[in-house]
Amino acid sequence: MKKKSLLLICLIACLVLVLILVGCAGNKAGNNGAGNNDSNNSAGQNDSGDKKPLPDKDKIVLGGARSLTGPLAIQDQTCFGPVYRMWVDEVNARGGIYVKEYDKKLPIELKIYDDTSDMNTMINLLKKLMIEDKVDLLLAPISTGFLHAAAPIANEYGYVLIGAEGGAKELESMMASLPYFFSLLNYATHQAQPFVDMIAEAGIKSAAVIFIADQHGIEYSGALVPLLEMAGIRVEFSRSIPQGVQDVSALIEEAKAKNVEALLCCAYPDENFKVMSQCMESDYNPKVMVFGPGICLEVFHDIYGEATEGVMGWGAWNEKSSPEMADLAKRLIEHQGGVRNVDWWGQAIYYSGLQALEQAIEKAGTLDNSVLRDVLATETFDTVIGKLWFENGGVPAECYPGQVGQWQNGIFEVVAPSEKATAKPLIPKPAWPAQ
């Protein structure tokens, strides 16, 4: 027999062996398949029927696959990142969270991996945290797309996952099959109605919608356009722009030529900032300007200064919303070395989610995620934004401290809904400052 044939036969034998093993493992794999929430016991949790004593525990490990590098990293630096790091420091300064089943306070240890803004890496690291590291609790990854992928995995392994940055209305339809997932951030439908009511009341007659070619843009434009038309506001155009677009001057010139009174830009920070800059360059100053994420960041005011006066964005909360939120802002700034790096949309809500988790642990008296899930789904929590509870895995509109914000004298004021407002809306917005 020729030597080269020997290798061929060996490889074919391998293939046959693998195929046989696939057949054998299929059943076993099927037994370990989706929906096996018992795997949560690997996180050091105890079945109610298991009488074995709990091993001693000296800390709660909070794990997360977060984007520390790559295009999503900016969100960890400016949105949820400062909040969870501060919350962990605060909890540990208090001695930890009291867990009845261990009859002591347990401090929190963070275990954060960098998913490099890559979906496959995020999924692998999430599994590593749950299977290999056996963390007690999970932090959500960044962005709506990543949440879409992470929620079913966390659900399969029986880990509670409270969303942070991201969360689309589209996820709502999946909530029934994802009992371990809780979405925190406002949906487009929460914000569109109070915004349209406000500008209709101010007598706005025409609008133009620029939206990013993305789920975020689709949902916001999809929620806004019908409401505008129902309110009798003429929609001159609703057009998509690609992510990372460099020049939107044609759309701005068109809006200017049609004398559009309200410009609605449903995009991400890069595109929002670009639209803002090009409106200023074109000297186009509509009566109402509202933008998506990024406008609620303090850095937006740092960049544009006086030009932010009257510009609206989704959100919102500020130091005037309540003494608790004023204190939160103060602590966030202090924790970042005095830098006013605050996200006036999400950070109060993210912090409330962590408070709800802490209270759920104290109420449940255990770190068993299946019990925590039940507590989160049924109880009401006292948080920095007030009473917080979950309905169908999401937060009801009335829990949010605001839905629309507007920059007025350097403060991102809540202007809608009126019952949560910290200031009256400034419509029409003032002219651009002299260059």
Place this chain on the structure above:
Amino acid sequence: MKKSKRIAKYIVPVVIVLVVVLMAAVPSFTDPYKVVLLRTILMFAILTLSWSLFSGTTGYTSLATAAFYGAGLYTTAYLGDKLPLPLIVVCGGIAAFVLALLMGAITLRLKGIYFSIFTLSSVELIKQILHWYEINIIGVRGHYVTRVNDVTVYYVLLVITVLLMLTIYLIKRSRYGLALSSIGSCEEAAAHIGVNVVGLKVLTYAISSFFIGMAGAIMATAMLYIDSYVAFDLNYSFFPTLMAIFGGLGNILGPLVGAAVFTYLREILITKYPYHYMLIFGTVMVLTILYLPSGLIGLAQNIWKKLTNPAPEKGLKTEGGKHADTSC
């Protein structure tokens, strides 16, 4: 034939068989996360081996791996709940095969940097077309994919890897493989001796892409959510190229070893040094290219030769790891 070469002739197939058997048995004795990690290694091994089957042999640096991988992912996104899994995997391969045939027919008359840039641009073009279609025609971005458990995904990837290795082995031992090598050595000379240069390149491109598409189709079931930005991520073009260089071109083991070590090293660095891993990783790659032009396999071969033959023979050259040269 030298004794060391005769030993290596027998050792290599035996080691390959043992490794495959061991990998087939892994899910029965290891924790589930190791299966997830090995699954990723196998996925990159397929991408890297497929890349080297075409680019390593012909010397044409293709950066379209992400396009073929994305074609596989999207096949599952659209057909995932309509067809049985084996059929979806094959369909993913066929989608990538057809895409590669089209791309190859258009681009494989180009050479050098023009070919590489075209293949790189094609990934971005397909990504943007799909993105536009989803946003403006369907009105929803992205797709959910029905989940398949990790062990099944792992075994499917293992089968694809073995099939790919067999294919590479058979190609390299055939007249077809000889013709490919002649293209890599001197394309003009190959054409003069009657090799259908363009046809052969296009066919090889499509065959190598078939396996990439199959890998994408099965990996979609592990990713659960697919959109055009996730599917056509340029990292899937760059990583296999780097892995092949890291492991060493020129034989079947180099890309395999490169993919395994590269993936494992990345995992260690990401989890242990999340704030410094890019720096360390970059340094390792620069050092590899500067001091190990034949990759890890070339290094191992040199060590083996020194161990078995302390006095080097005159004219004895390293077997693997050299980039194919398109110039005559």
